[in-house]
Amino acid sequence: DIQMTQSPSTLSASVGDRVTIACRASQSISVWLAWYQQKSGKAPKLLIYKASTLESGVPSRFSGSGAGTEFTLTISSLQPDDFATYYCQQYYSQWTFGQGTKVGIK
Amino acid sequence: QVQLVQSGAEVKKPGASVKVSCKASGYSFTDYNIHWVRQAPGQGLEWLGWINPDSGGTNYAQKFQGRVTMTRDTSVNTAYMELSRLRSDDTAVYYCERVGPDHDAFDIWGQGTMVTVSS
Numbered sequence: 584d585i586q587m588t589q590s591p592s593t594l595s596a597s598v599g600d601r602v603t604i605a606c607r608a609s610q611s612i613s614v615w616l617a618w619y620q621q622k623s624g625k626a627p628k629l630l631i632y633k634a635s636t637l638e639s640g641v642p643s644r645f646s647g648s649g650a651g652t653e654f655t656l657t658i659s660s661l662q663p664d665d666f667a668t669y670y671c672q673q674y675y676s677q678w679t680f681g682q683g684t685k686v687g688i689k
Numbered sequence: 690q691v692q693l694v695q696s697g698a699e700v701k702k703p704g705a706s707v708k709v710s711c712k713a714s715g716y717s718f719t720d721y722n723i724h725w726v727r728q729a730p731g732q733g734l735e736w737l738g739w740i741n742p743d744s745g746g747t748n749y750a751q752k753f754q755g756r757v758t759m760t761r762d763t764s765v766n767t768a769y770m771e772l773s774r775l776r777s778d779d780t781a782v783y784y785c786e787r788v789g790p791d792h793d794a795f796d797i798w799g800q801g802t803m804v805t806v807s808s
Contacts, residue, residue, distance in 0.1 A: 626798035626800060677748075
């Protein structure tokens with residue numbers, strides 16, 4: 584099975600900050616990676632698929648990059664609505680998620 | 690609009706089975722695979738498997754093979770996930786999702802169904 588490791592597990596940031604979350608795969612997954620946002624008590628929401636393609640309706644302050652085993656989610660200017668937990672997911676071989684990164688208020 | 694609506698919360702005893710439903714609307718049900726993911730309280734997301742609503746074909750995560758069964762009823766546009774031999778660590782919110790139109794990430798999610806396993 585392919586393991587996904589996110590870093591950091593938690594981070595504290597302020598509105599307007601640039602935030603970066605990393606995701607590493609245990610083997611190459613090409614560009615078959617998605618990012619999700621989850622708020623407390625809600626289902627996850629798809630933000631990015633195929634490593635860098637923004638899902639329709641998602642604000643452009645979200646961006647994704649990477650290929651192979653190293654990937655990054657960037658929020659260019661953190662907004663109050665962005666405080667949430669973020670998960671990466673590989674779909675190269677079956678489907679597995681990272682452990683999540685909780686973005687909190689500094 | 691495109692949506693997946695799941696059945697309500699369940700409380701089960703250890704050793705019992707639970708069957709969760711996921712009703713699709715707003716799109717052609719047989720065109721997209723349905724996946725199931727669960728989330729234990731305060732924990733991350735765990736993939737259980739998928740079903741092809743057109744053929745009925747399934748693919749289960751190895752961890753759940755032998756305990757999970759995914760089915761569908763195309764007459765009511767509904768997918769089902771049944772988990773047997775329940776244990777306390779099966780307590781979780783269970784979600785169904787649809788894969789996207791041109792990729793295999795999950796673009797539409799159900800609202801989740803809380804399954805509590807307790808004696």
